Amino acid sequence: MPDEVKEQRIECPNCGHNIRVALDASEGDQDYYDECPACCMEMHLNLHVDEYNQKIQLAVGSDNEQIF
Ligand SMILES: [Zn+2]
Numbered sequence: 001m002p003d004e005v006k007e008q009r010i011e012c013p014n015c016g017h018n019i020r021v022a023l024d025a026s027e028g029d030q031d032y033y034d035e036c037p038a039c040c041m042e043m044h045l046n047l048h049v050d051e052y053n054q055k056i057q058l059a060v061g062s063d064n065e066q067i068f
Helices: none
Strands: 005-011 019-025 030-035 043-048 055-061 065-067
Touching: 005 055, 019 030, 019 055
Parallel strands: none
Antiparallel strands: 005 019, 030 043, 043 055, 055 065
16 A cells, blocks of 8 residues: 655645645545645545555645546
8 A cells, every 4th residue: 555645736726726635645544634835725635545556646625526
């Protein structure tokens, strides 16, 4: 299973600003909120660790959901 911290570039669902977030797969699935540095809106981040495929799936949502 992936146990390193990976950086993922995401787009703010509110203003489209590009942000880098650190994904820590060693913590397993995570569900948390982060604040966009550009528009200060909260983004809902849902991190899912796919152990079988050794992949991290990140869903970023506010009004519109985007899958990365
Ligand atoms: Zn923003």
